[in-house]
Amino acid sequence: MYTPIYLKTYEEGKLDEKIEKAYTYLKRCTICPRLCKVDRTKNKKGICNTEMLPIIADYFPHFGEEDVLVGKKGSGTIFISCCNLLCIYCQNSSTSHLCEGNVETVENFAKMMIELQSMGCHNINIVTPTHIVPQFLKALKIAINMGLNIPIVYNTSGYELPKTLKLLDGVVDIYMPDFKYWRPEVAEAYSSARDYPEITRKAIKIMHKQVGELLVENGIAKRGLLIRHLVLPNGLAGTKEIVNFIANEISKNTYVNIMAQYRPLGLAYRFEEIARPITEDEYLEALLYAIDAGLRRLDSFCVEFLRRKGIKI
Numbered sequence: 001m002y003t004p005i006y007l008k009t010y011e012e013g014k015l016d017e018k019i020e021k022a023y024t025y026l027k028r029c030t031i032c033p034r035l036c037k038v039d040r041t042k043n044k045k046g047i048c049n050t051e052m053l054p055i056i057a058d059y060f061p062h063f064g065e066e067d068v069l070v071g072k073k074g075s076g077t078i079f080i081s082c083c084n085l086l087c088i089y090c091q092n093s094s095t096s097h098l099c100e101g102n103v104e105t106v107e108n109f110a111k112m113m114i115e116l117q118s119m120g121c122h123n124i125n126i127v128t129p130t131h132i133v134p135q136f137l138k139a140l141k142i143a144i145n146m147g148l149n150i151p152i153v154y155n156t157s158g159y160e161l162p163k164t165l166k167l168l169d170g171v172v173d174i175y176m177p178d179f180k181y182w183r184p185e186v187a188e189a190y191s192s193a194r195d196y197p198e199i200t201r202k203a204i205k206i207m208h209k210q211v212g213e214l215l216v217e218n219g220i221a222k223r224g225l226l227i228r229h230l231v232l233p234n235g236l237a238g239t240k241e242i243v244n245f246i247a248n249e250i251s252k253n254t255y256v257n258i259m260a261q262y263r264p265l266g267l268a269y270r271f272e273e274i275a276r277p278i279t280e281d282e283y284l285e286a287l288l289y290a291i292d293a294g295l296r297r298l299d300s301f302c303v304e305f306l307r308r309k310g311i312k313i
Contacts, residue, residue: 002222009170022134048131055081057101076116089268109139158200175207182238214255247293257299
């Protein structure tokens with residue numbers, strides 16, 4: 001039976017050190033690659049529009065995530081409001097851009113984790129956590145003392161600093177980063193983050209080094225790396241280059257979800273090249289790129305789509 005890694009870190013007294021270090025980063029905020037350098041301990045706001053306390057939009061057992069996270073009783077998802085990346089086409093712009101939600105104490109944050117565990121959820125899935133890592137670590141300690149003992153999923157855009165990931169080493173069981181863009185100019189156009197590709201490549205390598213390939217027991221993920229990639233219209237995401245990077249520089253056994261749900265939401269209508277959904281042919285092409293790269297551990301949705309097209313992997 002898998003024991004979450006954070007319990008060992010807590011028992012060894014290392015979690016307190018991580019919490020203390022994390023909060024020092026908020027004094028001149030450098031918790032993410034935006035490096036806003038505002039004093040969030042005095043309730044100043046940077047790009048993420050978050051002060052000292054986290055804003056939480058909602059929490060519930062989620063059945064729309066990957067099958068290996070959902071199982072029979074759902075992934076215990078906590079949606080953090082605001083974001084450090086702010087993609088113009090975000091499907092959750094009311095929470096990411098407009099920060100809809102409630103300001104919560106870390107104690108309430110911890111209670112949400114315990115409530116989700118009591119519902120039978122297979123994991124605690126923290127969505128868009130980058131800008132509130134210190135608060136998450138503090139809430140986690142409280143939750144451990146209340147009996148938390150299921151895996152932590154760190155559900156991120158991939159736009160992470162090495163020093164922040166170091167804080168999460170020995171804390172996060174499952175890293176679930178996006179890899180959104182390969183080309184800097186595309187990342188700049190849609191997320192105002194020209195350095196996104198370079199930073200995300202480094203981040204994913206660090207994540208893989210920390211947790212390894214995805215460990216699945218009885219159909220449920222327990223530990224490891226799960227990469228998501230959203231296909232954009234007109235090949236703009238750089239899918240071919242991204243899957244080749246994963247296969248050649250991470251591992252061909254990496255669990256990858258090539259996602260087809262792009263819709264032109266938010267401000268996407270202003271850009272003709274992304275002002276439409278992707279086509280079936282574009283999605284199939286993306287999956288064939290992954291297969292050609294040697295990736296075989298694709299999400300069940302990807303496998304089913306290929307099966308309907310008469311393609312087995």
